[in-house]
Each structure stands twice: as C-alpha cells, then as structure tokens.
Amino acid sequence: MSCPFSTAWTVTPLRGVELESESDLELDGGLALVPRNETLLAAREHLYLAQVQYDDIGRAPWFLVLRTPQPAYQFADLTACVESLQDALMAFQVVKPVETYGFIFQGIQEDDSSVRWGSTNIRLPMSAGSWSRIRAFDERLLGDARSMLGRLREAMNGSDIGKRNAVHLLQLALEHTHPYVACLLAVTGIEAVLQSGGKKQFKKDLCGLLGSSTLAFPDWNSPGFRPLKYTVRELAGPLYTLRSKIAHGANLTRSSFDRNSPLDLMQAKEYIDGADPVVYAHLLSESSIYLLGQVLQKVL
Secondary structure, three states: OOOOEEEEEEEEEEOOEOOOOOOOEEOOOOEEEEEOOHHHHOOOOOOOOOHHHHHHHOOOOEEEEEEEEEEOOOOOOHHHHHHHHHHHHHHHHHHOOOOEOOEEEEEEEEOOOOEEEEEEEEOOOOOOOHHHHHOOEOHHHHHHHHHHHHHHHHHHOOOOHHHHHHHHHHHHHHHOOOHHHHHHHHHHHHHHHHOOOOHHHHHHHHHHHHOOOOEOOOOOOOOOOOOOOOEHHHHHHHHHHHHHHHHOOOOHHHHHHOOOOOOOOOOEEOOOOOOOOEEHHHHHHHHHHHHHHHHHHHHO
16 A cells, blocks of 8 residues: 655745746756746735735746655655755856745645645845846746756755855845845855955955956846946955945944045946946945855856
8 A cells, every 4th residue: 555645835936037938847856936826826825924915926927836745644844845945046046136025835735635835934035136137037047047956955965164154145135125234245155155364365366266357247138238347356345345344333424534445335336227326335235146146156
C-alpha cells in the first residue's frame, strides 16, 4: 500500500513580471513561476491584509511558487520552505530587482484536493527604484535568473559567510525605504564580499572586480531610455564615504562642509530622461543596490 503524500505550497506574488507564456514555467527544485489564478488568489486573507493590499495582490501578474512534497503524516518545515523561496527570489533580485508585495503565503494540499491556505509571512515589500522599474522582468532576464538559481543556492548552503551576508544585506536594502539606510546596507554587502580596508582599497577592489568604466546603473532600458552615465569609478568613493558617515554618526546635513571628506548629498544629479533630477543621496542609494547585484553576479 503506497504512502499518502501531501504538498506544502509556499508562494509570493511579484510585480513587473511580463512573460509571454500563459502556463506554469518550471524552474528547479519544485520552484515555478505561475500566472495569477484562483488557487493562488485564495491565499489572500483579510485578517492580514488591508483592503487595498488585498485588491493590489489580486492584480499580481505572476507568483513565485515552491511546492514541497512530503509524507502526509509529517509536518512540513514551513520555515525552511520560506527560506528556500526567499533564496530563489534573491536569484531574481541579483539579476535585476523585481518588486514584491511583502507577503509569503503557505498552505497544504492533500493528494489532488484543493490547497488549504494557512500561515501568512509578512515582510516589507522590495523595490530598487525607478531605473529598475522601467524594465519588466521578461524572458531574457528569466533566463539569467535560471542560471543564477543554482549558484545562489550553493552559496547560501555553503561556508562563505561573506557571500551569504551579502545576499541577506541585498534583501534588507531592497526592503528599506530610507535611502541612507538602504545605501548603508548595500555598501556593507559589497564590503562583505570584498573585505576591503578603507575607502581607497574599497574603490580599487570594486573597480578591479567590476571594471572601473562599468555602468553603476546597468543598461536594462535601451533603446527606450539612454543609459545613465555614472560609472563604478565615479561612485565607489562617494558610496564608501556615505556609508562611513552613516555608520559613524556624522551630521549628514552638514556633510558638504566636512573638511576631510566633503559630500554634498543634496546636489541635483541628472537622472532618467524626462524625469526631474534627483538629489545625490537618492542616486547613491539606488546605485548601491545595483552595484551589489553586479558584485554578486561576479562572485556567486
């Protein structure tokens, strides 16, 4: 007599994913991208969601889904399932950040019955900024994410603490809405990989890894929008300076008057075609997330 099995479902809705397929796209290890359907939408629970969140998730085009089979008499390790799903999501974020809603839903499916949705895990939504938001996550980017999945999973299960911390710091930077804090987290993630000592060495190591003339804002959006001109060489030093000022409690409102390392965080900087200029602090914060992603693409 065969042993009955159940399947633990762990799912999260995604924004800005545009794929031509209308059916499930299998990835690996029980992972799939699944277009919005009634089964997934049933995971929403008014107890945890405001009406605006409930309605917003109802418009999510695709869900990242992890299905974990197990003997029916065993309880699924739902925490481990959440961690596995988040690792998979970070493979997407390393390639090009995709916006999230901040919710991970879990349920159990017995044999061929419907999914009984239960727990809801709540985190802050992830967002990298306007430059990333312009480009939808499409088939070409999905191909890059597929190749990143195994590499990132290996790193998260490996012994290199620096790489693991860098992935976690990228997630935290994507979740944080304050530009100074997001920049601190992302630059600390780069440092976790480079293990550099001081600003000069940080700049040298980052330029050596990525290339000094590499664009800090990857060219995802051509030909519709011309590439932003800022390079690794140009931003590495200011990023380290801002990180140090935040970490050591400097008065950021007077950072432009600092005799040793002046940094005018409020100066206007050229940004996306057709958009208003942004202050330097915003530019540095957004670029730090993309640079950490590029570092991880190199080292994972």
